[in-house]
Amino acid sequence: MDGRAQNIPAVLRLLLGFVVLSTVAGLLVAGIAVPAIGASGQAAKAGVDFFNELPSDFEISPLAQQSKIVDADNKLIANPYDENRIIVKLNTISKNMQNAQIAIEDARFFEHGGLDPRGFTRAMISNLKGGDVQGASTLTQQYVKITLQEQALRAGDKEAADAAVKKSYARKVQELKYAINVEENFTKQQILEGYLNLVYYGDQAYGVEAAAINYFGVHASKLNLAQSALLAGIVQQPTAYNPVINPKQAQARRDIVLTRMQQLGMASAKDVAAAKKLDVKKMIKKTPVKGVCHRSSQPYFCAYVMGYLQHSPQMAVLGKTPEERLKRINQGGLTIRTTLDPAKQKIAQAEITKAIPIGNKSNLGGAMSVVEPGTGKVLAMGQAANFEKNQTNWNVDQVYGGGPYGYQFGSTAKMFGLVTALEQGMPMNATINVPFASNHQDHVFDGPKVVGAECGANEPWKVGNDYAIGGRQMSLAEGISKSINTWAAQLTIEVGPCNVLDTMKKMGLHMANGKDFDRTISNATLGSGTTTPLDLASAYATLAADGKYCEPSPIVSITTPDKKEIKVPKTSCKQVISKDTANAATDLLEGTLRNGGTADGNWDVGARPAAGKTGTTEKHNQAWFVGYTRQLATAVWIGNVKVTDKNRKLYSLNGKCFGSYGCFGDVFGGTVSAPVWASAMKKMSEGMEVKQFPAPSDKARRGNLQDLPNVYGRSPGEAAAILRDAGFDSRVGGYISSNAPKGTVGGTSPSGGALPGQTVTLLISSGPAQQPDPKPSKPTKPGKGRGGGGGPTAPPGPG
Known part of the structure; x- marks a missing residue:
């Protein structure tokens, strides 16, 4: 050989x-x-x-065709593809188009058996005389050539793809033999259908359906004479005759096709004359070619779906690697139905952009994620940004198109400390001794439970409040509703910061890069770590779903072109905290939206029960609200896109303007984020059944407290020994006025009962006189809108 x-x-x-x-x-x-x-x-x-001896059996693989991503109502979101191709049946392609292609490429298509004797003989005689290899290919031969090229490209074999179109006698002879085989095994209609779906019509449009939509905004079934002739003429030289970039050449080529159709009796002289009068420039009705998600009506959600399909372990049914999955998505003609609720999406996008105008010059960003508790369905995803200029999706993890860090989530972290305490058995009406602090005077948390401890700090930990408060017993209800930083810090110390971080992980919270938070007391308490709106919404949805965490997912179903459903694993859901804990936490978190809470005035809890938490980060850099009803959980982030200036100084939201909400001197989670959340949730909840949260059980209300031994009037050393024998740790706290002898134990925090192993704070009597430390003045009532830290009654600390 x-x-x-x-x-x-x-x-x-x-x-x-x-x-x-x-x-x-x-x-x-x-x-x-x-x-x-x-x-x-x-x-x-x-x-x-x-x-x-040449191979003669010609196999035709299914053509690569674009897939469809649709919303929950089956409305198109995007068409991912490697080649912009939509497969259609021959009977849905206009007769004008069929005739035009045959007229210009192979007028005797229905008469020959794969080889046109006259054309082939004429070309071969010329070639035998020493001329260049001439074409004279029939439509069937062209179909063979382009199919071989297409299959080679899909297999990643560039050498074979080049060989399929190489000008050589060897290739021509092989192509001829394959063409004969195709004519033997397929009807003329099947060959023509395959050809029209296969060939390249320029401008990234493969096949006649994609070309018709691309150039004219119509389906192939609606192509008129002039449009058909224009498309048919492109095939010979897709760039030279591209009507978008070379309209004059395309028009001249179109007129040649029209003339040929008239000569063959496929169109009347009158119709041809009328078609030739049409200016090609005016015929074209298209928008500039963009990427898949750039052309989507919901570009950020589209990008999230594409990232999820390629990288989520749930989507392994599409392939082992992201590359395998993308190839199947782009070439497989799949219909990917998503969870996106178009009505809720419209509301989410409108509401976030009312507060954060797209293209603002104030370094402001905003995002909103909405999930369904108990299913993990991502119902909406709004973002106040221009996808053309910024493809980073602030709502999601980096692997799904988000940034590498996310944003600090501030006091929304306090929910996890509350849940940990309730899960450990702390009763709902429990009180803890909260150290005093203000926005000018920090409290320093020291001692072995903090400094050098596991999940602690490397040095004494300074915590401030946003106004003067503390130095007294405070209930769980007051601490969470007013978002008091020293309350949260003390609570975290009592339940264990490692346990709080474990609760965060169980409830699906992590950094945008997919890693767990650094195990520090600050991350556990004040949200100094970074995360995303979607992760926060999903974590809070756990409470609305009776303690069941569901991994967020945008996928409902995936079907093949022949309507066969690919078995997609069900969303991963797991009971991560008890139902009692979830219901108790919800009951306490409703206080955020009630009188005195940091988001008071935004929601009528009596009309439709809801719960949530504000969050503001250090220096008012970022502001959050995360809240939920029984059916919807929504996180709203509003903040500085760039966190610091070139000197690493934090930018502040204070003094900035927020669209239709106006301008604010001090910005907290309750200032804009909570009102945006409330406005969106009210609209999204319209028509939904009003569902009550389950009432906390008696067990949740009572907790698992054990009676504390009476140590009143004992010396600190004696009291510590008594408590140790009873199974409790202890530490010496501050002074209180008491009738107990000065220097002895005048009280404990907690009092009456404590959790097994809990640290009990010994409060030392200063005698019946006024305690030596000045009592902090009662805070004045700030203006409405301070939240998250901060609400209309009392703004909490910046954490």
């Missing part, structure tokens, strides 16, 4: 001479291999043998 290959050019010239004769005799038209009759000499014999 090596010897033959070296003589192929000469052999093929002789062979093609016989081909011409065989053609005249009708042998090839009948599909018969070239015989050696009349051949003289070894070269001719070798050429005929070479032809007969």
Whole structure:
């Protein structure tokens, strides 16, 4: 065979001479291999043998075609593809288009058997005289050539793709033999349908349906005479005759096609004349070609879906690697139905952009994620940004198109400390001794439970409040509703910061890069770590779903072009905290929206029960609200997109303006984020059944407290020993006025009962006189809108 290959050019010239004769005799038209009759000499014999030994069975793989991403109402969101192609049946392609393509490419298509004798003979005679290899390919031969190229490209074989279109006798002969096989095994209608779905029409449009939509905004079934002639003319030279970039050349080529159609009786002279009068520039109705999600009506959600399909473990059914999955998505013609609720999405997008105008010059960003408790369905995803200029999705993790860090989430973290305390058995009406602090005076948390402890701090931990408060017993209800930083810090110390961080992890919270938070007391208490709106919404949805955490998912179903459903695993849901804990936490978190809470005035809890938490980060850098009803959980982030200036100084939201909400001197989670959340949630909840949260059980209200031994009037050393024997740790706290002898124990925090192993704070009596530390003044009532830290009654600390 090596010897033959070296003589192929000469052999093929002789062979093609016989081909011409065989053609005249009708042998090839009948599909018969070239015989050696009349051949003289070894070269001719070798050429005929070479032809007969060529592969003849031609396999047609399914064409790569674009997939569809649709919303919950089956409305199109995007069409991911490698090649912009939509497969259609021949009976849905206009007769004008069929005729135009046949007229210009292969007028005798319905008469020959894969080889056009007249055209082929004329071309071969020219070639035998030493001219360049001429085409004279039938439509069937072209179909073979482009199919081979397409299959090679899909397989990643560039060498084979180049060989499929190389100008050579060897390729022509192989193409001819394949064409004969195709004509034997497929009808003319099937060949024409395959051709029209396969060929490239320029401008990234493959196949006639995609081309019709791309250039004219119509389906192939609606193509008129002029449109059909224009498309048919493009195929020969897709760039030279591209009507978008070369309208004059395209118009001249279109007119050639129209003339040919008239000559063949496929169009009347009157219709052709009318079609030629149309200016190609005015015929084109298209928008500039963009990327898949750039062209989507919901670009950020589209990008999230594409990232989720490629990287989520749930989507392993599409392939082992992201590359395998993307290939199937882009080429498989899949219908990917998502969870996106179009009505809720419209509301989410409108409400976030009312507060944060797109394109603002104030370094302001905003995002909103809405999930369904108990299912993990991502119902809406709004973002106040221009996708053309910024493709980072602030709502989601980095792997799904978000940034590498996310944003600090501030006092929304306090919910996890509350849940941890309730899960450990702390009763709902429990009180703890909260150290005093203000916005000018920090409290320093020290001692072995903090400094150097596991999940503690490397040095004494300074915590401030946003106004003067503390130095007294404070209930869980007051601490969470007013978002008091020193309350949260003390609570975290009592339940264990490692346990709080574990609760965060159980409830699905992590950093945007997918890693767990650094195990520090600050991350556990004040949200100094970073995360995303979608993760926070999903974590809070756990409370609305009776303690069941569901991993967020945007996918409902995936089906193949033949309507077969790909079995997508169900959303991963797991009971991560008890139902009692979830219901108790919800009851306490409703206080955020009630009188005195940091988001008071935004929601009528009596009309439709809701709960949530504000959050403001250090220096008022970021502001949050995360809240939920029984059916919806929504997180709203509003903040500085760039966190610091070049000197690493934090930017502040204070003094900035927020669209229709106005401008504010001090900005907290309750200032804008909570009102945006409330406005969106009210609209999204319209028509939904009003569902009550389950009442906390008696067990949740009572907790698992054990009675504390009476240590009143004992010395601190004696009290510590008594408590240790009873299974409790202890520490010495501050002074209180008491009738107990000065220097002895005048009280404990907690009092009456404590959790097994809990640290009990010993409060030392200063005698019946006024305690030596000045009592902090009662805070004045700030203006409405301070939240998250901060609400209309009392703003909490910046954490």
